[in-house]
Structure formats: C-alpha cells, structure tokens
Amino acid sequence: MRILSVDPLNAETPLEDLGDDLTAQSRFFVRSHFGPPDLSRRGDVLEVVGAVERALRLKMADLEAMGTRTVLMTLECAGNGRTGLTPLPSGEPWGLGAVSTARWTGVPLRTVLESVRPKPYAVEILATGADRGRPLDIADEIPFARSLPLAKARDADTLLALQMNGRPILPEHGAPIRLIVPGWYGMASVKWLERIEVLAEPFRGYYQLGRYVYDHADENPPTPVRTIRVRSVIVSPLDGDAVPQGQVIVRGKAWSGEGVIVRVQIGVDGAEPSQDATLAPPISPHAWRAWEFAWGATDPGRHLLRSYATDAKGNRQTDVGRWNRYGYGNNATQAVAVTVE
Ligand SMILES: Nc1nc2c(c(=O)[nH]1)N[C@H]1C(S)=C(S)[C@@H](COP(=O)(O)O)O[C@H]1N2
Numbered sequence: 001m002r003i004l005s006v007d008p009l010n011a012e013t014p015l016e017d018l019g020d021d022l023t024a025q026s027r028f029f030v031r032s033h034f035g036p037p038d039l040s041r042r043g044d045v046l047e048v049v050g051a052v053e054r055a056l057r058l059k060m061a062d063l064e065a066m067g068t069r070t071v072l073m074t075l076e077c078a079g080n081g082r083t084g085l086t087p088l089p090s091g092e093p094w095g096l097g098a099v100s101t102a103r104w105t106g107v108p109l110r111t112v113l114e115s116v117r118p119k120p121y122a123v124e125i126l127a128t129g130a131d132r133g134r135p136l137d138i139a140d141e142i143p144f145a146r147s148l149p150l151a152k153a154r155d156a157d158t159l160l161a162l163q164m165n166g167r168p169i170l171p172e173h174g175a176p177i178r179l180i181v182p183g184w185y186g187m188a189s190v191k192w193l194e195r196i197e198v199l200a201e202p203f204r205g206y207y208q209l210g211r212y213v214y215d216h217a218d219e220n221p222p223t224p225v226r227t228i229r230v231r232s233v234i235v236s237p238l239d240g241d242a243v244p245q246g247q248v249i250v251r252g253k254a255w256s257g258e259g260v261i262v263r264v265q266i267g268v269d270g271a272e273p274s275q276d277a278t279l280a281p282p283i284s285p286h287a288w289r290a291w292e293f294a295w296g297a298t299d300p301g302r303h304l305l306r307s308y309a310t311d312a313k314g315n316r317q318t319d320v321g322r323w324n325r326y327g328y329g330n331n332a333t334q335a336v337a338v339t340v341e
C-alpha cells in the first residue's frame with residue numbers, strides 16, 4: 001500500500017493491485033478522517049431514530065435476521081486523482097489508487113426503513129459514524145456524519161454492510177457495520193455506523209456543506225459531490241515500464257456511477273483515440289469493468305498511452321479535469337509513458 005498518512009490511516013492501493021476484479025480487504029484503499037473509533041465501547045448496536053413511527057435499536061443478530069443481500073461494488077474516494085489538478089488543491093494527495101472493489105453483504109437500508117416507517121414529511125436519512133475529531137478549520141469536535149436523500153436510501157442496493165468479501169469488515173474499513181451506497185463517491189458510505197436518523201429537513205453539517213462540494217471559485221454556489229464520474233485506469237503496463245517491440249497487451253479497469261461502461265478507447269502519443277479496447281462482461285451494475293487492448297508497439301522509443309472511458313449516459317473522459325477548491329472528481333485521463341525496446 002502507498003501510505004499517505006499513518007494517524008489517521010490513509011493509504012492507496014498500488015495500481016498493480018487493481019488488476020483483479022475484487023480487491024482483498026488488506027489491499028483495499030483506506031480513507032479515514034479521524035481513524036477507527038474504540039470498538040470495545042460500542043456494543044454493536046445501531047440506533048434508528050428521528051422522523052419515524054417506531055424507533056429501533058438493532059444488534060448485529062437483529063440485522064442478520066432481517067435478510068441480507070450481496071452486491072459487488074466499486075468504491076472510489078472523491079479525492080482520487082487530486083494530484084492531477086493544477087494548482088494542487090489542499091487535501092490528501094491521492095494518486096489514482098483511491099479506488100477498490102469488494103463484494104459487500106448486508107441488510108438493505110430499505111428493509112430497515114420499512115420497519116421504522118419514516119413519517120410522510122421525511123426527506124433524508126443522516127448516517128453517523130462512531131469516529132470523532134476536530135477538522136482544522138472548525139472549533140468543535142464532530143463525528144463523521146453524512147446524509148442521503150430518502151430515494152437513494154431506498155435503492156435496493158444501498159446496504160448496511162456487515163461483510164466485505166465474505167468476511168467481517170476489518171476495523172479500518174468500518175467494522176462492524178458500514179453504509180454502502182452504490183454509484184456515489186466514497187464519502188457517502190459511512191463507516192463505523194452507529195446511528196441513522198430520519199430527517200424532516202436537509203442536513204447542514206460540515207461534511208455535507210463544508211466539504212464534498214464542487215466549489216469552482218466562481219460566481220456559482222458550490223454543488224454537492226454525489227455520483228462517481230466516468231473514469232478508467234491502465235494497470236498494465238505501468239508508467240515508466242519498458243516493453244519489447246511487438247504486440248503489447250494493455251489492460252485496465254473502467255467505471256462510472258452514472259451507468260455501465262459502454263466503450264474504452266485508446267489514444268497513443270496524444271493523437272485522437274482511434275481504436276477501441278475489448279470490454280470484459282460486466283461483473284455488476286455497480287462495479288468496474290475490465291478491458292484490454294492489443295497495442296502494436298512497432299516504433300522503438302518512448303510512447304504515451306491514454307484510455308478514454310464512455311458510460312451509457314454518454315459521459316466520456318477528457319485529458320484535463322476541471323479544477324475545484326477541494327480537488328474532487330478529477331476524472332481526467334491518465335498518461336502512461338512506456339518505452340518500446
Ligand atoms: N465514519 C467514517 N466513514 C467514512 C469516512 C470516515 O472518515 N469516517 N471516510 C469516507 C470516505 S471519504 C471514503 S472515500 C470511504 C473510504 O472507505 P474505505 O476506507 O473502506 O476505503 O469511507 C467513507 N466513510
């Protein structure tokens with residue numbers, strides 16, 4: 001893992017580990033604002049309260065008894081690729097490894113909502129983690145807390161996850177219960193979940209309005225960061241590799257929170273991409289799609305490869321990402337320099 005900070009732990013997955021469909025828990029990137037809470041004080045209880053007919057306190061066994069569902073989902077931090085923006089925004093200096101994919105098993109949040117019965121005027125659910133701390137730019141200690149519109153909370157694949165790749169979730173990934181929100185950047189998938197509150201008004205907390213917004217530093221008000229923008233990475237060959245002259249198999253992954261990946265094109269040496277990669281069958285509507293391309297590496301010397309993914313909504317990557325104050329959603333193409341020998 002490439003460690004960005006130790007306390008709290010922030011670590012990215014090396015690109016060579018993104019080749020497999022599923023990322024092992026121990027190789028899965030970690031993004032934590034405050035670090036894991038003291039789990040011994042937790043008692044494994046999830047409170048579901050607020051604008052509901054019937055508030056509940058659920059133990060792990062209660063949740064398991066509600067019936068689980070398993071979803072393959074790619075999780076990407078909104079700050080992934082931040083170091084590609086100029087000037088460099090503040091925030092964790094992520095390269096391209098703040099993305100991973102796991103098989104998540106848990107209770108659909110929808111099932112829990114059906115049993116607490118939100119009041120008709122409810123608009124959002126607020127998910128609060130057990131971790132707390134004081135961000136540099138605010139005075140008080142706060143928990144990590146994020147809200148979701150009720151419609152997204154009721155998505156059949158929005159889970160209260162209890163397992164990751166068939167095992168209990170590791171502490172750094174949010175044990176024992178975390179939210180998993182398909183198609184949205186990682187900040188929505190609240191770890192160490194201890195409380196769900198059904199809200200009658202939109203949440204206005206620090207991690208809702210003060211961060212995870214696209215602020216273009218212009219006259220327009222900031223807009224919330226939500227769905228994952230279309231992106232692809234090349235996982236082989238790696239930047240700086242030397243390859244023998246002849247046919248080189250270029251491999252990578254592509255994903256989008258807006259729809260299935262329908263096309264990946266390869267551009268060589270800055271030319272308009274004119275060739276398509278071959279897409280592997282999708283493994284899930286919410287996970288990355290593998291692709292490969294047979295590159296005729298005939299000319300010796302240094303060459304630049306780029307991959308351009310397009311999703312079902314017609315979103316396509318460009319070479320330059322749009323700068324924003326906190327450096328989110330930079331889905332610009334990756335340039336991989338390869339020397340043909
Ligand atoms: N409680 C809590 N949940 C959290 C966070 C956090 O700091 N605290 N970080 C969020 C962010 S920004 C991301 S990208 C994902 C990362 O999940 P992972 O560490 O399992 O990869 O968790 C999200 N959930």
Ligand SMILES: [Mo]
Nearest residue numbers: 077078186187
């Ligand atoms: Mo994130």
